[in-house]
C-alpha cells in the first residue's frame with residue numbers, strides 16, 4: 001500500500017487494488033463453506049433466489065454507503081462515524097455503528113479461525129492421498145473423527161490465528177496484494193475444474209435443480225433472515241470492514257461501479273461453489289442439509305477420483321485457507337485501526353492482544369463440535385450456533401440498516417453527491433430510494449417478522465421459568 005497523505009494508515013495505490021482487497025475480504029469461507037451448507041439446510045432453490053435478491057437490493061446499496069462513509073471520514077469506523085456525525089451536526093450516538101462492528105468482527109473471527117483450521121487440516125489429508133477412490137462413508141467418517149477431537153481442532157485454529165495475527169501485526173504488505181492478485185484467479189480456476197468434475201458426476205441435473213428450482217413451500221420467515229444475514233456476511237457488510245477499507249480509496253475512484261464489480265465477483269464464487277458441491281451430494285447419496293461439514297465431506301470425493309486429485313486437493317485447500325486469511329485480516333481492521341488511532345498503540349501489540357482474546361472465545365466454538373455439542377445457549381443453538389446467529393443474523397443486518405440510514409438521511413446531500421459522483425437528478429433519486437428506503441425497510445421488515453417471535457418465545461420461556 002503506497003502511503004498517501006489522506007489516511008494515516010496508508011492509501012490503496014489504485015482503484016484496482018481496492019477491488020482486490022475488498023474482494024479478498026468478501027471472498028472467503030462465506031462463499032465456499034457457508035453458502036453451500038446453508039443453501040442445503042434451507043432447501044435450495046427459493047433460498048438462492050432470495051439470497052440473490054438480498055445481494056442486489058440490499059447488499060449493493062449498503063456497500064456503496066459503507067465505502068462512501070469510509071472515504072469521507074478517512075479513519076477507523078468509530079472515528080469516522082464520530083467525525084461525520086459531528087460535521088453533519090447529528091448525535092454522536094451514531095458511533096454505535098462503529099462499536100458494534102468491532103464487536104461483530106471479534107465474534108466472527110473467533111469462529112472463523114476454527115473453520116479455517118479445518119481447511120488447513122484438509123490441505124494435509126487430501127495431500128496424503130487418503131481419499132484415493134474414497135467412499136462417501138470414508139469421507140464422512142474422516143470428517144466426523146476429526147471433529148470429535150478437540151485437541152486437533154485447537155491445534156489448527158491456533159495455527160490459523162497465529163498466521164492472521166502475524167500478518168495483521170506487520171501491516172498490510174505489498175506481498176499480500178501480489179498474493180491476492182495471483183491466488184484469487186487460481187481459486188477460480190480450481191472451482192471450474194471441480195465444476196467440470198461435478199458436471200460429469202452423474203448428479204449434475206439434480207444438483208442444478210436443487211439450487212435453481214423454486215420451491216417456495218419451503219420458505220419460512222426465517223429463510224429471509226438467513227438469506228439476508230448471508231448476503232451481509234459474504235459481502236463483509238454491516239460491521240465496518242468496508243468502511244475501514246473505504247478509508248483508503250483514492251478520491252477519483254467511482255464507488256458505484258467498484259462495488260458492483262466486487263458483489264458480482266463474490267456472487268459468482270459462491271454460486272460456483274454450490275454448483276460444484278451439490279451434484280457430488282446427489283451422485284453419492286449424501287445429505288444436502290447436513291450442515292457445516294458439507295464441503296469437507298463432498299469435495300474430497302471429487303479429489304479422490306480426479307487424476308492428480310491429491311495435488312488438486314492440496315492446492316484447493318491451500319487456496320481456501322488463503323481466501324480465509326484475507327477475510328480474517330479484514331475482520332480485524334476496524335478494531336485495529338481504532339486502537340492504533342486512539343492510543344497511538346503499536347499495531348503488533350494490539351494485534352497480539354486482540355488475537356489471544358479472540359482465540360480464547362474460539363475455544364467455545366471448538367467444543368460445540370464435540371464435548372459441548374449439546375450445551376445450548378438459547379433454544380437449539382449451541383455456542384457456535386449462537387455466535388453465528390447473533391453476528392450474522394442480528395449484528396450485521398442491524399449495522400447495515402443504520403449505515404444506510406446514516407448515509408442517505410443524515411449526511412448532507414452535498415457530501416453524498418460528491419462521494420458517489422451523482423449530480424442531482426434521476427440516478428441520485430434512484431439511489432436515494434433503493435439505498436435509503438428499500439434496503440433499510442427490507443432489513444427492518446425481515447427483522448420485525450422473524451426476530452419478534454424469537455423475542456416473544458424468549459420472554460415466554462423466561463416467564464415460565466419464573467413461574468415454575
Ligand code: PHE
Pocket residue numbers: 025026027028029030031108232233234235236237239241327328330331
Ligand atoms: N466475507 C467474508 C467471507 O465470506 C467474511 C467476512 C464477514 C469478512 C464480515 C469481513 C467482514 O468469508
